[in-house]
Amino acid sequence: MLTQEAHDTAFDGALPLMAAADLQDDLLVASNDLDRLQRLLSDACDALLGHFYGATGELKQLLHAAVPHPEIDNHQLHVAMEHMAGAITAMQFQDMASQLVNHTARRLRNCADRLARDTMGDDEDGETLVEEAPLRPNPVTQDEMDAGSIELF
Template sequence: MQPVSESAKGPGVHLPVMVAAELQDSLLVVMHDLHRLEGLLSHATDNLLERFGEANESLNESLVQSSPELVAVQNALKSAVVELQFQDMASQLIWHTTKVLQSCAFQLAAEAMGSEEGEEPAALAQMAPDRPNPVTQSEMDAGSVELF
């Protein structure tokens, strides 16, 4: 890549259109993979919630109250359901990352290929996520999670 003279935006480089197109394709593939990952994560979480619910229902109150071990099992099941809220945080992070990649792919295409005559430029700023970090909790033991 060869440097280009400084413009109003600052220094830049020439990027062959094919390189930009290949990079954009790679970004779109990653976006697709993230979408698939979110679907797999969601499916697994739904199955886990269903299984935990079935196990919790099978522990009837009279049986649980007569056994301290079963009280501990029931409490562990309730805690596990709360910890499954991790899926919601992961989904938010996947969505955010997908939006960042999409914005980068479209910006790359717009910069490398320009726009057709008479074509409206894409509103690239509207494609980027509003916040730099959608999930502020970095681990399950920190903070609290609201169940909805």
């Protein structure tokens, strides 16, 4: 059963200060986790790109060698180049994931800032700053990856 104070608070739309502070902390922790995820995705993609371009360079040298290598099948090289071209589609995942992570982190930060401003008010330093929320509801409209024609070389 709700106390009168809890009942009044529940029905006037305001959160108790401790609940608001806990919720704000949770939103900030989630935002920080998304920032870490963003860095991990970025590092993994940088490594993948380095290996991708290294392998592509080696394959191109073999494919366009002035002296054909009898032990190397040109058809296999072309197939390998097609696989490398297909890898770029997978790397586009990082770009889409990065946009979604950044968008969600900005939304969480906005919610945490608004919650702090609305429940705790301004502090002695002045008005509480609220990071602007993203204007669009979703930065990436695509929800799956399909191979398409991609010109890399």
